[in-house]
Amino acid sequence: MTMAENPIELGDALATFDALWSPHIVTRVNDYDVRVAKVEGTHVWHVHEDTDEFFLVIDGELRITLREENGDRTVTLPRGSVFTVPRGVEHCPHARRPTSILLFEPTGTSSVGDRHDEVPENVDATTGHALKLD
Numbered sequence: 010m011t012m013a014e015n016p017i018e019l020g021d022a023l024a025t026f027d028a029l030w031s032p033h034i035v036t037r038v039n040d041y042d043v044r045v046a047k048v049e050g051t052h053v054w055h056v057h058e059d060t061d062e063f064f065l066v067i068d069g070e071l072r073i074t075l076r077e078e079n080g081d082r083t084v085t086l087p088r089g090s091v092f093t094v095p096r097g098v099e100h101c102p103h104a105r106r107p108t109s110i111l112l113f114e115p116t117g118t119s120s121v122g123d124r125h126d127e128v129p130e131n132v133d134a135t136t137g138h139a140l141k142l143d
Contacts, residue, residue, distance in 0.1 A: 017142065019045060019067055023109050025141055031133035032112055032120055033140045044112040044137050051103040053132050055122030060115050062094045069108025074101045099124075 022035050022045050030052055032044035048071065064071060066086045073092060074083045076099040086092050094100045121134045128134050 017140075019109075019111070021142065022140055023047060023067070026138075028133060029131055030120070031135065032137050034137040035111075035140055037116060038113075040116055042112075042114055042116050042118070042137050044114065045140075046110050046112065047107065048102065048104045048110060049107050050131055051129070052101055053121055053125050053128050054099055054101040055125035056099045057094075057096055057114075057118065058123045059096055060118060061096050062100075062118075063091065063113035064093070064102070065089075065091045065111040065113075067109040067111055069104060069106055071108050071110055072103050072105075074103070076100070 017035055019035070022033065026033055027047070029047050029049055032046040035043045035045055037043065045067070054076075064073065064086060066088050068088055070088065071086045072083050073086070073094060074081055075094065084092055117136050119134065119136055121128055121132065
């Protein structure tokens with residue numbers, strides 16, 4: 010993927026695909042992908058052993074349940090909110106209604122992490138799809 014010569018409007022980027030839980034790479038910053046995804050329902054419990062995972066809610070509301078030492082904790086991210094899941098923390102994103110998110114992760118990071126439960130059919134196990142803008 011090459012860097013875009015012109016600004017990319019995130020709404021236009023999101024309009025290029027319909028698949029849920031299937032991140033598309035908008036651009037790269039050094040060795041990191043900037044990905045957008047449409048989400049609804051439940052992702053999969055997973056963990057990224059060697060990297061944090063950054064979330065920005067573009068539209069809608071995302072919830073992320075974290076498995077922590079003292080039990081599960083759910084954080085709620087309304088539109089415009091950011092949250093970083095620390096490396097090594099098992100987590101499961103979910104959305105009750107259609108939601109659009111932006112992710113910032115090292116290039117090549119799997120959307121289902123290094124360890125995960127069985128991947129449901131509604132989740133795309135990918136390192137990100139190329140964005141196809143006209």
